[in-house]
Amino acid sequence: MVVKVAVTDSRRCAERAPWEEGTHEPDIAERARALEQQNQRLQLTVRHLKRLAYVDGLTGLGNRRFFDLTLSLEIRRACRSATPLALILCDVDHFKRFNDTFGHQYGDAVLCLLSEILCMGCRRAGDAAARYGGEEFALLLPGIGPAESLAVAERLRHAVERLPLQRGAVPGVTISIGVTSFHSTTPCLPSDVFRAADAALYQAKNSGRNCTKYQAIARGETRETDVERAAVAARVRDHLN
Numbered sequence: 001m002v003v004k005v006a007v008t009d010s011r012r013c014a015e016r017a018p019w020e021e022g023t024h025e026p027d028i029a030e031r032a033r034a035l036e037q038q039n040q041r042l043q044l045t046v047r048h049l050k051r052l053a054y055v056d057g058l059t060g061l062g063n064r065r066f067f068d069l070t071l072s073l074e075i076r077r078a079c080r081s082a083t084p085l086a087l088i089l090c091d092v093d094h095f096k097r098f099n100d101t102f103g104h105q106y107g108d109a110v111l112c113l114l115s116e117i118l119c120m121g122c123r124r125a126g127d128a129a130a131r132y133g134g135e136e137f138a139l140l141l142p143g144i145g146p147a148e149s150l151a152v153a154e155r156l157r158h159a160v161e162r163l164p165l166q167r168g169a170v171p172g173v174t175i176s177i178g179v180t181s182f183h184s185t186t187p188c189l190p191s192d193v194f195r196a197a198d199a200a201l202y203q204a205k206n207s208g209r210n211c212t213k214y215q216a217i218a219r220g221e222t223r224e225t226d227v228e229r230a231a232v233a234a235r236v237r238d239h240l241n
Contacts, residue, residue, distance in 0.1 A: 058108055059115035062130035067138050070128050071190045074140055075182065084183040085142050086149035089197045090118065090156070092135035093174045093209040110165065110173055111135065117159050121152050138197075146181045146214060153177045153212045161210065174210035176201060180217055192217055 054066035062070065071087070078085040092098075092114065099107040111131075118129050118137050126142040139156075141149055157177055165172045178201025182193055200215035207213065 056131040059112055059131050061115050061119075061137070062128060064130070064133055066128075067130035067132055067140075068190070070130070070140055071193065074126075074128075074142055075187055075190060075193065078142060078182060079185050079187045082183075082185050083143050084145045084181050085140070085193075086144040086146075086152075086179065086181040087193055087197045088121070088139040088141065088149060088153050088156075089132070089178045089194075089201045090114075090137045090139070090153075090175045091177075091201055091205070093176055093205075095135040098173070113163065113165075114160060114173070114175070117163075118156060120159065121156050144181065145183065146179075149179050149181055150212060150214055153179050157210070157212055176204035176209045177212040178202070178204055179212060179214045182217055188217065 054062055054069070056063040074085050077083075092110070095107065095110075098110060114137065115129070115131065118139060121127070121139055121141075122129050124141075124143075128140045130138045130140075132138045139152075141152065144152070157175055160173055160175050163173055178197045178199065180193060180196035180200060182188065196215045196217040200213040203213040203215065204211050
């Protein structure tokens, strides 16, 4: 009796073997498709995280990393196309006073509102706005020379000045602006461009704030080395992948 059962079970296993083999192939194909879909979702997640690494969490503008990368790219593009490039730096006047008086939540709300206004200055596809740090913002405007960049800066300054943010004895929000522009087929260091705009911003602060100043670029004796160019290229590849 036991032997008969064993033989019967063996026959059943032998009979099931072709059927089981026939079902393995669809299972493997299905698993392969599932793994491929999972891999695609993982790649999308990685790309999303890389993009988040270039975005300011409060305002949604580009962050410092985004600005450094974009400035290097735009300088190269401006040199290749022999077109101008303008950099505008904005700093909120007496911002610490707002935080100390009304709290950091109110200060954050002011920064978000300013970021929306600054985005108004980015009307073309190549324009870029970034929160450089704290209450300081930057705008990169390709194809814009000194006169046009100063006009853009003044429009932004007046737009901020008209904001109804005055509360009691505390005056409304104003910004000081520093502007520079670059127009050459010979590349210069991004630090040279930023240094000029920062110097102009410093002049605006020392001139009573709530004003716009322009500073021409004074090129340093240094030039980009192969190592610096390779580092920028690596950041570009990391940003695009």
